[in-house]
Amino acid sequence: MQRRDFIKLSAALGAAGALPLWSRSLMAAQQRPVLPVPTLLTPDARGEVTVTAQQGVTSWAGKSVPTWGYNGSLLGPAIQLERGKAVTVNLRNQLPEATTVHWHGLELPGEVDGGPQARIAPGATRTVSFTPDQPGATCWFHPHQHGRTGFQVAQGLAGLVILKDEATEKLLLPKIWGIDDIPVILQDKRLSTDNSKIDYELDIMSAAVGWFGNTMLTNGAIYPQHTVPRGWLRLRLLNGCNARSLNITASDRRPLYVIGGDGGLLSEPVKVTELSMMPGERFEVLVDTLDAKPFDLQTLPVRQMGMSLAPFDRPLPLLSIQPLRVMASGSLPDKLVDVPPLPSQDGLKSRWLQLSMDPELDRRGMLALMERYGHAAMAGMSGDAHDSEAMAGGSHGGHQMSDMENGAHQKMEGMEDHAMEHDAGSAKQTNSAYDFHNGNKINGVAFDMTKPSFDVKQGVTEKWTISGEGDEMLHPFHIHGTQFRIISENGKPPAPHRSGWKDTVRVEGWRSEVLVRFNHLADKDQAYMAHCHLLEHEDTGMMLGFTVSA
Numbered sequence: 146m147q148r149r150d151f152i153k154l155s156a157a158l159g160a161a162g163a164l165p166l167w168s169r170s171l172m173a174a175q176q177r178p179v180l181p182v183p184t185l186l187t188p189d190a191r192g193e194v195t196v197t198a199q200q201g202v203t204s205w206a207g208k209s210v211p212t213w214g215y216n217g218s219l220l221g222p223a224i225q226l227e228r229g230k231a232v233t234v235n236l237r238n239q240l241p242e243a244t245t246v247h248w249h250g251l252e253l254p255g256e257v258d259g260g261p262q263a264r265i266a267p268g269a270t271r272t273v274s275f276t277p278d279q280p281g282a283t284c285w286f287h288p289h290q291h292g293r294t295g296f297q298v299a300q301g302l303a304g305l306v307i308l309k310d311e312a313t314e315k316l317l318l319p320k321i322w323g324i325d326d327i328p329v330i331l332q333d334k335r336l337s338t339d340n341s342k343i344d345y346e347l348d349i350m351s352a353a354v355g356w357f358g359n360t361m362l363t364n365g366a367i368y369p370q371h372t373v374p375r376g377w378l379r380l381r382l383l384n385g386c387n388a389r390s391l392n393i394t395a396s397d398r399r400p401l402y403v404i405g406g407d408g409g410l411l412s413e414p415v416k417v418t419e420l421s422m423m424p425g426e427r428f429e430v431l432v433d434t435l436d437a438k439p440f441d442l443q444t445l446p447v448r449q450m451g452m453s454l455a456p457f458d459r460p461l462p463l464l465s466i467q468p469l470r471v472m473a474s475g476s477l478p479d480k481l482v483d484v485p486p487l488p489s490q491d492g493l494k495s496r497w498l499q500l501s502m503d504p505e506l507d508r509r510g511m512l513a514l515m516e517r518y519g520h521a522a523m524a525g526m527s528g529d530a531h532d533s534e535a536m537a538g539g540s541h542g543g544h545q546m547s548d549m550e551n552g553a554h555q556k557m558e559g560m561e562d563h564a565m566e567h568d569a570g571s572a573k574q575t576n577s578a579y580d581f582h583n584g585n586k587i588n589g590v591a592f593d594m595t596k597p598s599f600d601v602k603q604g605v606t607e608k609w610t611i612s613g614e615g616d617e618m619l620h621p622f623h624i625h626g627t628q629f630r631i632i633s634e635n636g637k638p639p640a641p642h643r644s645g646w647k648d649t650v651r652v653e654g655w656r657s658e659v660l661v662r663f664n665h666l667a668d669k670d671q672a673y674m675a676h677c678h679l680l681e682h683e684d685t686g687m688m689l690g691f692t693v694s695a
Contacts, residue, residue: 177369183305194224197238198239201214203365226277226307234246238267239268245264245290247259248306250284253277255692256668258625263671281410282408286303291592294680294684295347299343300343301365316482317478324373327373328381331382333362333387335360349579349581350510351388352585354510355679355681371464372467374474375434378473379429381427390422394443400417401431406645407649424678432466440466444463450511450522458521490608500620510581585683586687588689601663609624610656625675628647629648634650636656667692
């Protein structure tokens with residue numbers, strides 16, 4: 146049945162120009178790129194996959210820019226794995242610097258998890274073998290080289306992992322890759338003033354608020370379009386930004402049905418009109434295109450320092466979806482999979498993780514942000530680390546993109562040119578006066594790769610409280626080696642679509658509580674990480690290692 150559907154839908158999409166569903170002349174005038182769909186990479190007959198980190202060139206707005214990717218110039222393939230089936234991955238590094246490959250969301254032993262200890266030198270190959278044993282999910286892989294993670298992800302290193310299992314495959318969900326099952330990798334980028342390279346710098350400002358761009362990419366393209374069959378469309382969303390949170394919606398406000406999160410499917414679909422996504426988070430969403438009306442997937446303004454500058458100060462289109470007349474074959478089930486109830490918290494060992502920023506980094510970072518971009522960059526916040534007003538996600542009505550918005554999106558220099566320029570001598574003096582590289586901390590200590598912070602017993606559930614009390618910053622907190630359950634998020638019960646298996650929790654001015662359990666071992670030399678997934682916070686100390694023992 147799937148093969149027949151695939152042939153039918155592929156033929157229909159290939160002949161899209163012959164279908165008078167919309168004006169072909171209008172589409173030509175818009176000159177939007179076609180959505181790039183990552184190759185689906187499966188293990189060969191020996192159960193092996195090769196992933197090569199390499200340099201390349203990508204064209205944006207007519208400019209050729211050096212980029213990095215896996216098995217290509219930018220981003221990477223989607224590696225398809227099966228639960229219970231062993232795989233061997235050959236990780237080749239053809240970059241000019243060392244890197245690692247972390248399997249974000251997969252529950253794996255510490256020795257193959259790919260944290261900062263799993264260094265691959267330039268020209269070297271690291272081979273890892275593992276057998277995934279967890280519910281089917283959309284995960285991803287990316288670098289985890291300490292101090293360089295933000296830079297390497299900004300250059301383009303990121304790829305999806307599609308983990309399949311028997312329970313999810315039995316459901317009649319859309320599952321034809323690239324046709325009604327669509328990967329959507331979202332990242333922001335900023336180019337240098339001469340458009341010659343990706344303009345990344347880990348400085349006092351980015352160490353405080355994170356690195357952010359002025360252009361949004363969807364699967365590496367600026368506002369692409371994609372033709373889809375009419376019916377249920379499955380979107381596998383990844384916020385692959387370094388620091389930017391997103392608020393996803395449809396331009397015509399049609400419902401989004403969330404069917405899964407970081408660690409797999411929910412017990413039942415959850416209907417939303419806006420979907421907040423932090424860096425590192427994934428959601429699987431079904432959208433009904435039966436009406437055959439085109440619409441945009443877009444992100445709404447959010448309240449986050451540095452992230453409210455143009456063109457992100459208004460609804461920004463991410464992907465133009467153009468339904469065809471041919472019908473899709475997937476459906477939206479009322480029941481998805483069994484998600485176990487939360488276990489009892491009685492008698493559980495508790496841990497407290499306090500996230501903090503050096504007051505001097507906070508002060509200098511906020512000052513640098515306002516000096517470079519003006520007070521508008523503060524997104525309505527005071528910049529005082531002890532301000533009592535906690536940040537909240539934006540809630541703005543979506544609408545069709547205007548010509549002005551379209552023009553703003555096409556400008557690679559969407560931020561004011563003069564704001565991009567700052568006095569190099571002043572910046573040098575500021576940086577020389579204060580070393581920010583260990584300015585972010587957990588429990589008062591910056592990351593030390595040689596000293597794991599604690600040990601957890603294998604198979605034992607613990608309650609972790611992650612506190613962001615005392616600052617206004619968004620901290621998407623990620624824990625390696627597990628998929629956990631959220632008890633509370635910033636003092637409130639998790640939203641229904643956030644109540645399934647997660648590997649990232651929102652910490653934003655208050656406390657969040659999670660129940661964690663580790664099924665694999667991790668020794669001192671290959672410890673698991675727990676860290677803020679705002680990558681510049683991670684790179685400047687807001688990370689700790691921990692071991693798991695029998």
